[in-house]
Amino acid sequence: MTFLDLLLLALNNLRRTKLRTFLTVLGVVIGIAALTSMVSFGTGLEKNVSDVFAANDLFTSMTITSGKLNFGGPGEAQGLNDTIGKKLPITDSVIEVVSKFPEVDVIYPEVTIPARIKLGNDSATCTADGMPAKMGNFKPY
Structure with a gap:
């Protein structure tokens, strides 16, 4: 064929x-x-x-804490939130030292406080964040 x-x-x-x-x-x-x-x-x-x-600068930002962050999820029961070593409080002098690194553009302290909001019979858990007023000049704030 x-x-x-x-x-x-x-x-x-x-x-x-x-x-x-x-x-x-x-x-x-x-x-x-x-x-x-x-x-x-x-x-x-x-x-x-x-x-x-x-x-929102999530690719170029970093959060440093002096203690453990407790999100209350399944990891807490497994001990994943345990701190290792000694806690170092973040003071103004620590912020000043870190701000001298050439890679750091902006550094600022932030205070986060857990809060419960009640309105009538309804309530919700949230966090109240506080930071310097000058941070309003930087994105994403």
Whole structure:
């Protein structure tokens, strides 16, 4: 059989099984469309999240605490929030030393106090954050 004979045989078989050929092509088209849309959606979502994080300086900021942070989750029961070593209070002199590093653009103290808000019979737990007023000049504040 020559190549031309094989090509004619394949075309005749496709012509005889029109429904199967149509359904196969339709399945491939739907699969490619679904895959393309999922990849596009994932890429767009990743870009949106990255843009929000970048706008809030979450990629370039760091929080330093003098004690442990207690979020009250499952890690607390496993002892993951235990502090290691001696606690060093963060004073103005520590802030001054850290601010001299060339990588540091802005450093400021922040006080976070847990609070419970009550209005009538409703109550909610929140945190009250305090920082210097000059931080209003810096983003994201």
